[in-house]
Amino acid sequence: MEPDRRQLVRAVVASAVGTSIEWYDFFLYGFAASTIFAELYFPSEEPTTGLLLALATYFGGFAARPIGAAIFGHYGDRIGRKATLIVTLLTMGLSTTLVGLVPTYEQIGIWGGILLTVLRLLQGISVGGEWGGSVLLATEWGRSQGGRRGFLGAWPQFGVPVGLVLGYLALRVFEPIDPYWGWRIPFLLSIVMAAIGLYIRLGILETPVFARVVERNLVERVPVREVIVRNWREIIWSALLRTGQQAPFYIFTVFILTYATRTLGFSSDQVYTYVIVAAIVSLFTVLLWGWVSDIVGRRRLYVIGAAAMLVWSFVYWPLLDTRVPALVFLAIVLAWPIHDIQYGPQATFIAESFTGRLRYSGASLGYQLASVTAGGPAPLIAVWLLDTFKSSWAIAVYMAICSLISIVAALMLKDRSQQDYAKEYDEAETR
Secondary structure (H helix, E strand, O other): OOHHHHHHHHHHHHHHHHHHHHHHHHHHHHHHHHHOHHHHHOOOOOHHHHHHHHHHHHHHHHHHHHHHHHHHHHHHHHOOHHHHHHHHHHHHHHHHHHHOOOOOHHHHOOHHHHHHHHHHHHHHHHHHHHHHHHHHHHHOOOOOEOOOHHHHHHHHHHHHHHHHHHHHHHHHHHHHHOOOOOOHHHHHOHHHHHHHHHHHHOOOOOOHHHHHHHHOOOOOOOHHHHHHHHHHHHHHHHHHHOHHHHHHHHHHHHHHHHHHHHHOOOOHHHHHHHHHHHHHHHHHHHHHHHHHHHHHOHHHHHHHHHHHHHHHHHHHHHHHHOOOHHHHHHHHHHHHHHHHHHHHHHHHHHHOOOOHHHHHHHHHHHHHHHHHHHHOHHHHHHHHHHHHHOOOHHHHHHHHHHHHHHHHHHHHOOOOOOOEOOOOHHHHHOO
């Protein structure tokens, strides 16, 4: 095996493991916010109010993600992908561990909720910088032109279902042990997982694309500012591209916990099991659709995926509302492969929209801005729509609108599936 081939394998492993750990931490908080934190940190006589307050802290992590994208995108394009990714991993590991130590409302009053919010913001900042670096670590070690870039870029996305499964299982295993400490153990274990991820990431080299940027003295002094000036359209379209994927995803993974237990009357154990099965299926379908995008092109596949999600929006809720366990299971599990038609190729599609010297900043900003406009608000909007209209059809319409936005955004972005990834786009286009 040649040195570059070995580094490619190490980079892909480091990306997948690193994002798995980051998403374990991020999802763990989301699960706890949906099921535990309302009672422990935001007690209220009105259950919906307590849930909304808990989900508001959850949204805080999303609001912080563009900040992390700007901070770590700057350094990722200035000092390199590897060093930046080490910092994001440590930040996430420490902040998640500290969540497990925060006293409850009974012990310190509202300060418990405030501390949770601060730590959630740190989680968001970390995730905001993590994704872009992980995608570039995997894709910039691959062939610079064509090849398997879509498949390689799907590996960091693979970390999402892995992290979700680990987070779900950890909470379900440890929560019943003790009403006060049980749920805290998965958060405290984060420091151990972060140490494992750090060990793996220390063993990889800087990507050839960034090494070439440094060698040619093309490093921008303020890459975030430069990419906003040069590529503001790509940033906006990248953010809107994610709307029809990200909003439904957080409804499928966070809001469903509340809806299936409070509205449909299912036990939390049943719902957890269904979502875990769905995430296990996604381990395969994320990579499958990333690979397919190398054959048919990123943009074409993305439009197909967004259109499929639009149709699925009006199938998913009627299946759930039957309250028949088999049909509810089918709805929850099938949602993921349909979602993955967009999610598998998404990382590479967005990263390819930006030239090498600005790629970390541009891709991170575009990807993470959607956290404020789509992912973060989605569970809150779903709770409000259900409370206001007393029907899941309102949520279905919301998801369909999000899918339409993604279709338009995908058509507006240039498909660079076959473009040389290592060459600066502006240089190539002026020749």
